[in-house]
Amino acid sequence: MKIYLFEISKTDLAGRIGTIDTNHGKIETPAYVPVIHPVKQTIPSKKIKEIGFDLVITNAYITRNNYGDKAVKKGIHKIIDYDRGIMTDSGGYQVLEYGDVPVAPTEMAEFEQGIMTDFAIPLDKPTGFGLPIKKAEAYVKHTLKVCKQTIEDSKDNGQIWIGPIQGGEHFDLVAKSTKGLIKMGYKMLALGSPVEFMESYEYRLLAQMIIAAKKQIPHNIPLHLFGAGHPLTIPFAVALGCDTFDSASYMLYAKQNRYITEDGTRDLSDIVVFPCNCEICTKYTPDELRQLESIEKINQIAIHNLHAIKLEVDKVKQAIHEGRLWEYVIKKARAHPKLFEMVEVMTENSEFLKIGTPKFKERAIFLFDKEDQFRPEVQVFHEIVRGFKSKKEKILITNESSTKPGYLSHQFVNLSKKLKDFEEVQICQYNPQLGLIPIEISDIFPAAHHETSRMNFDPKEFTEFEKTWKIFFENNKFSEIRYNKDDEFLKYFVKTLPKNIKKKSFL
Amino acid sequence: MKIYLFEISKTDLAGRIGTIDTNHGKIETPAYVPVIHPVKQTIPSKKIKEIGFDLVITNAYITRNNYGDKAVKKGIHKIIDYDRGIMTDSGGYQVLEYGDVPVAPTEMAEFEQGIMTDFAIPLDKPTGFGLPIKKAEAYVKHTLKVCKQTIEDSKDNGQIWIGPIQGGEHFDLVAKSTKGLIKMGYKMLALGSPVEFMESYEYRLLAQMIIAAKKQIPHNIPLHLFGAGHPLTIPFAVALGCDTFDSASYMLYAKQNRYITEDGTRDLSDIVVFPCNCEICTKYTPDELRQLESIEKINQIAIHNLHAIKLEVDKVKQAIHEGRLWEYVIKKARAHPKLFEMVEVMTENSEFLKIGTPKFKERAIFLFDKEDQFRPEVQVFHEIVRGFKSKKEKILITNESSTKPGYLSHQFVNLSKKLKDFEEVQICQYNPQLGLIPIEISDIFPAAHHETSRMNFDPKEFTEFEKTWKIFFENNKFSEIRYNKDDEFLKYFVKTLPKNIKKKSFL
Incomplete structure (x- = not known):
C-alpha cells in the first residue's frame, strides 16, 4: 500500500x-x-x-x-x-x-x-x-x-x-x-x-x-x-x-x-x-x-x-x-x-504566500520596486524587526552598506571608531523594502542577502517601512536620532517622530 | 558604387x-x-x-x-x-x-x-x-x-x-x-x-x-x-x-x-x-x-x-x-x-526615444504602470491634448469606456441622450497614463488603441497627467466641471482647479 x-x-x-x-x-x-x-x-x-x-x-x-x-x-x-x-x-x-x-x-x-x-x-x-x-x-x-x-x-x-x-x-x-x-x-x-x-x-x-x-x-x-x-x-x-x-x-x-x-x-x-x-x-x-x-x-x-x-x-x-x-x-x-x-x-496575499516560502535561501533575493515590500521573505524580516528591543537611548540610521552583513562594512567599522558614545548608540541601516535593519541582526536572511535598485523611491509608497518604523519607535525608548538630513526618503519618516526625540544631523 | x-x-x-x-x-x-x-x-x-x-x-x-x-x-x-x-x-x-x-x-x-x-x-x-x-x-x-x-x-x-x-x-x-x-x-x-x-x-x-x-x-x-x-x-x-x-x-x-x-x-x-x-x-x-x-x-x-x-x-x-x-x-x-x-x-529620455517611434501602430499598446506615461506614443498624445481648444464652457470628465474610440461607446451615446445641455458640454474621458482624452479626438492613436491595467494608481505619480491638466484648463475657459466625486484619482486633480470653476457631481 x-x-x-x-x-x-x-x-x-x-x-x-x-x-x-x-x-x-x-x-x-x-x-x-x-x-x-x-x-x-x-x-x-x-x-x-x-x-x-x-x-x-x-x-x-x-x-x-x-x-x-x-x-x-x-x-x-x-x-x-x-x-x-x-x-x-x-x-x-x-x-x-x-x-x-x-x-x-x-x-x-x-x-x-x-x-x-x-x-x-x-x-x-x-x-x-x-x-x-x-x-x-x-x-x-x-x-x-x-x-x-x-x-x-x-x-x-x-x-x-x-x-x-x-x-x-x-x-x-x-x-x-x-x-x-x-x-x-x-x-x-x-x-x-x-x-x-x-x-x-x-x-x-x-x-x-x-x-x-x-x-x-x-x-x-x-x-x-x-x-x-x-x-x-x-x-x-x-x-x-x-x-x-x-x-x-x-x-x-x-x-x-x-x-x-x-x-x-x-x-x-x-x-x-x-x-x-x-x-x-x-x-x-x-x-x-x-x-x-x-x-x-x-x-x-x-x-x-x-x-x-x-x-x-x-x-x-x-x-x-x-x-x-x-x-x-x-x-x-x-x-x-x-x-x-x-x-x-x-x-x-503575503500571509498565504508565506507558508511555502523558505525562511532561508542560498541566493540573494532581488528587490526592484514597491511591491517587493510584500515579498514573503521581506515580510518575515519586518516581523523580526517589529519585535526587536534595543537597550540604547540613542539611534543612528544610515543607508545600507554595499558590504553585507552591515557589521562587516567599512561604514560600520568607521562609525565604531569615530563615535565617542558608540556604545550608547543603536546603529541601524535601512532599505526601502526591508525597512530598518538593526546592525546586530544585519546577518539575518535576507538583510545580508539581497540586491536593491538604486532608484528614487517615494517614501509614501512604503507602507511596511512606515509600520515597522512606528512599532520600532514605540517598542524602544530613544531620546535622540541621528541621520543624514539630505536623505529625502528617511526625512519623511523622521518627521513622524514625537518632538521629545532630538533630531541630529549625521553624515 | x-x-x-x-x-x-x-x-x-x-x-x-x-x-x-x-x-x-x-x-x-x-x-x-x-x-x-x-x-x-x-x-x-x-x-x-x-x-x-x-x-x-x-x-x-x-x-x-x-x-x-x-x-x-x-x-x-x-x-x-x-x-x-x-x-x-x-x-x-x-x-x-x-x-x-x-x-x-x-x-x-x-x-x-x-x-x-x-x-x-x-x-x-x-x-x-x-x-x-x-x-x-x-x-x-x-x-x-x-x-x-x-x-x-x-x-x-x-x-x-x-x-x-x-x-x-x-x-x-x-x-x-x-x-x-x-x-x-x-x-x-x-x-x-x-x-x-x-x-x-x-x-x-x-x-x-x-x-x-x-x-x-x-x-x-x-x-x-x-x-x-x-x-x-x-x-x-x-x-x-x-x-x-x-x-x-x-x-x-x-x-x-x-x-x-x-x-x-x-x-x-x-x-x-x-x-x-x-x-x-x-x-x-x-x-x-x-x-x-x-x-x-x-x-x-x-x-x-x-x-x-x-x-x-x-x-x-x-x-x-x-x-x-x-x-x-x-x-x-x-x-x-x-x-x-x-x-x-x-x-x-522620452524625447530621444520619440524620434524612431512610429506615430501610428497597428496594434494596441499596453499600459501597465506609472512609467508608461513617458512612453513616446503616450507623450505624443499628451502634446496633442495640450494644444486642444474647446469652444464649450462646461466640461464633463468620465473614466474610459471599454469600447474605443470613446465616441462609439454606449457611455457616450447615453450621455448625448441624457444631457439636456449636451451641445454646450466638452466631454472628455481619461486614463492615468494618457491623461485627458477629449471625445472628439478619442480615435487618435493611441487613445483608441491601448489596454490599461485596472489598478489603484496614485495620482501623485502621474506628473504628465498633471501637466496636461494644467495646460488644458489654462487653454480653455471652462466655468463648470462635472465628474464622479467618488473617483479618487480625478478628485486629486479637480482640487487644483481655481475656485471660479463650479464643481458638479456626475455619475
Whole structure:
C-alpha cells in the first residue's frame, strides 16, 4: 500500500516541486497535462511523450461513446497508445458546454475504473462563470453528492480519484466544495472552470478562486486546475499552489494558425522572426511554416505550442529551485495589462504566500520596486524587526552598506571608531523594502542577502517601512536620532517622530 | 558604387531593423556578432553560421602575429573559414588590456585592407572606464588622429571602415569623438568600451554613454557596441539605437561552466531544469551535460550560449516588428535590480526615444504602470491634448469606456441622450497614463488603441497627467466641471482647479 501519494521536495510561495505516484510511474509536478483526443488526435502521443510530458488527459465520455465495452478490454493506455500517467475527464466539460450528458455518474465511474485510467474524475456538474448563486449552489451540491457516491464505490486499485471543486466566482461555495471533498477522503482535487475567467481576462478572479480553494487544502493533497495551460497563467497558477493543469489550447490555437509565445498568443501571419528555439522554429522560417499545407501546418504549430508551454513550466520549475518564483511571476505580470493586476493579488496575499516560502535561501533575493515590500521573505524580516528591543537611548540610521552583513562594512567599522558614545548608540541601516535593519541582526536572511535598485523611491509608497518604523519607535525608548538630513526618503519618516526625540544631523 | 550602405526598414524607440550591404552579402541588423578566435577557435565557424549568425568578428592583430604576410594571400575569409560578413578588431582590445601593441596604426590598417575584412577598425586607444578626464582626452585625440589617417589612406574596395568612439564616462568626450569621426566621413561607428561598465553593473552609465553618442549620429550610420552581447544588455542596447554588438562571452562563460539565460548567467551546477529549448538543452539533461568530458562540455555550453543570445536578438527583432519594444525592455529590466535602473533612463529620455517611434501602430499598446506615461506614443498624445481648444464652457470628465474610440461607446451615446445641455458640454474621458482624452479626438492613436491595467494608481505619480491638466484648463475657459466625486484619482486633480470653476457631481 502506498503511504505517500504526493511527495514535495521543494517549495516557494505556494508553489512546489513534487511527485505523484501512479500505476504508471511517478509524475513530477508542476506539470502541464496535454489534452489527447481519444479518436481524432493528430499529434501522436509518442511525440507528446518525447517532448517531455509524463501525464496526459483524455476524455472518458468520448472514449465510452466511441469504443463502448471494448474500451474496458483494451484499457485506456492502449487506446491512446501512451504508457505513462493518464487522467480522464468524465464528461463534465460536455455538461458545461451542452448542459447534460446521457449517462449516469455511477456508470461513468465504473467505466473509468474499467479502463484503468490513472487519475479519474467523477461526472460533475461544473458551475462555470456567471451563474446566479442559487444555481451554483445546486450544482455544487449535486457534484458533492456524485463525488461521495463515486468514492464510496471506488476500489483500492492504485487509481487516484480527483475531487472536482466547483463554485466559480462564488468563493464561499468554492471553499465549501473543497472542504466537502477533503472530508470524503479525496487525495487529489481539481478546480473548475477557469476557462471563462481567462477568456474575459479576469485573471484576478481566477487567482481569488484558486486562493479560496487552496486555503482549505492540506499540503499533501495536489491540486489540478482545469483548462489553464497557457504560458500567461502557468506561473501564477503554480505560485498560488496549483500542481497540474491541462489544456487543449496547443491544438485549438494551431487550428486557427495561432502561435503561443511566453507573452501571449500571436497570429502566425504576424510573426517575422520566431522568438523561439524549438525544433519547429529552428526547422522553418515563419514564411516556410506559413506555406505548409493545412494539416501539416496545424500539426507543426501544435508541436511548437507544446514546446512553448513545456518551456514555461520548466522556467517556473527552475525558478522554484532557485527561490526566485516571486521575481519570476512579478516579471511575467508584464505580459498583459490585465495580468499585471495579479501583482495586487500577490501583494494582498503575503500571509498565504508565506507558508511555502523558505525562511532561508542560498541566493540573494532581488528587490526592484514597491511591491517587493510584500515579498514573503521581506515580510518575515519586518516581523523580526517589529519585535526587536534595543537597550540604547540613542539611534543612528544610515543607508545600507554595499558590504553585507552591515557589521562587516567599512561604514560600520568607521562609525565604531569615530563615535565617542558608540556604545550608547543603536546603529541601524535601512532599505526601502526591508525597512530598518538593526546592525546586530544585519546577518539575518535576507538583510545580508539581497540586491536593491538604486532608484528614487517615494517614501509614501512604503507602507511596511512606515509600520515597522512606528512599532520600532514605540517598542524602544530613544531620546535622540541621528541621520543624514539630505536623505529625502528617511526625512519623511523622521518627521513622524514625537518632538521629545532630538533630531541630529549625521553624515 | 553602393549608394545606400545602411537601409532601415522598421523602427521603434531608437531601435531599428536594417540591412548593411557588404562585400559578402547583406547583414540584417540588429545583429549579435560572435567573436571568432583566428587560431584557437573550438566551435567551427560553420556551426556559428548554422545557428544563424551572418556576421562575426575576429582579431586582425592576432591574425597578423600568427599568419603574417600569408594572411594577405589567403584572406581572412579563408583563414577563419567563413563566407559571410567579417569584422576585424585591430588590437584595440589588446591596447586596453596590455597598454600598447608593437605595431603602427598605418601598418594595421594596411593589413586589414590586405586580408579583405568586410568591416575594418583602425587601431584605436580605448579609454575604458575610470580614466581621469585629461588622460581620456589624450586617448580620444590620439584615436581621432589615427582614424583620420586611416580613412584618408583607405581604398574604395567595398570594405567598411568603422570609426571607434571613445570617451568612457566622460560624455562630452564621447560626443566630441563621435562628431569628429562623422566629419571624417566614417559610414559606421563603434562605441567602446562598455565591458567595464557591465562588469560593475553600471547599466545606467552604459545607457548614458550610448545616448551621448547616438545624439550626434545621423540615422543612416549604423552603430556597433563593443563587447556587449548578453541577453541582459541586448534589448536596451537595441532600444537606444545600437545596431550590432559583439561579445566573446559565449565561450568565456562556457569555460567557467557558466550557462546564459534570458535573466542572467547561471553556474551549470545550479541548473536543475534547463529553462531553454535549444538543441543542446533538448539533447542533454543538466546532469548529462555536467558529466561530459571537459572540452566537449565547454563546446556544448558555448553552443547553448550562442543559441540563448541569438534568441534574445530574435525576440527583440520581433518586438520591433510588433511595435512593442518599450514593453519588452521595461519587462526585461526586471532581470536584475541594477538593470531595473534603466527604467529611469528610459523615462528620462522620452524625447530621444520619440524620434524612431512610429506615430501610428497597428496594434494596441499596453499600459501597465506609472512609467508608461513617458512612453513616446503616450507623450505624443499628451502634446496633442495640450494644444486642444474647446469652444464649450462646461466640461464633463468620465473614466474610459471599454469600447474605443470613446465616441462609439454606449457611455457616450447615453450621455448625448441624457444631457439636456449636451451641445454646450466638452466631454472628455481619461486614463492615468494618457491623461485627458477629449471625445472628439478619442480615435487618435493611441487613445483608441491601448489596454490599461485596472489598478489603484496614485495620482501623485502621474506628473504628465498633471501637466496636461494644467495646460488644458489654462487653454480653455471652462466655468463648470462635472465628474464622479467618488473617483479618487480625478478628485486629486479637480482640487487644483481655481475656485471660479463650479464643481458638479456626475455619475
